[in-house]
Amino acid sequence: NAGVTQTPKFQVLKTGQSMTLQCAQDMNHNSMYWYRQDPGMGLRLIYYSASEGTTDKGEVPNGYNVSRLNKREFSLRLESAAPSQTSVYFCASSEIALAGGSSSSKNIQYFGAGTRLSVL
């Protein structure tokens, strides 16, 4: 049981290049999320997918696109990378999206190991 798997672990891009970060979970979770983490900024939500077939913008969506390929997979695409997108990217998943029962442990998010991206 791998949990949340992200690929690649490291990537260096030149400004203007494109790439896709892959994320897959094997916990049969409905909801998936993409965050970026920068020093002093904490984790910021880029996009999320409450369920298969839906995606929504988070706090910092500009410059990114996402695809919820199926229930297991949620990819993040940088169409034209910029140095400001140098960051550590984390994918996460949770059993449910809607906090019907915000006290539920089903809201807990589980994180992948991260992708360290440098844009030169």
Added chain:
Amino acid sequence: QKEVEQNSGPLSVPEGAIASLNCTYSDRGSQSFFWYRQYSGKSPELIMFIYSNGDKEDGRFTAQLNKASQYVSLLIRDSQPSDSATYLCASITGTASKLTFGTGTRLQVTL
């Protein structure tokens, strides 16, 4: 003002002492709160979550929630060097499971 605020630290405590990590939030609609631990270069891992006023204990960890004062805290008893990490506080508001994170508090447990 960020919705979830934490002191960035570092908070330095001697081995065996109690570490107290604090978090305040601005949205009174916040319902559940999560404490994640993040070792340097690693991903966040859940320690505890709490949604009711009062204390919740799990081993050496106790989460405290005070909705009237809008703060959440995490106490770590008998602190160990292995507890040295950044601790992230996060909240859920409304009907969606989007987490809002604080910037984290770095804890150093000294020998």
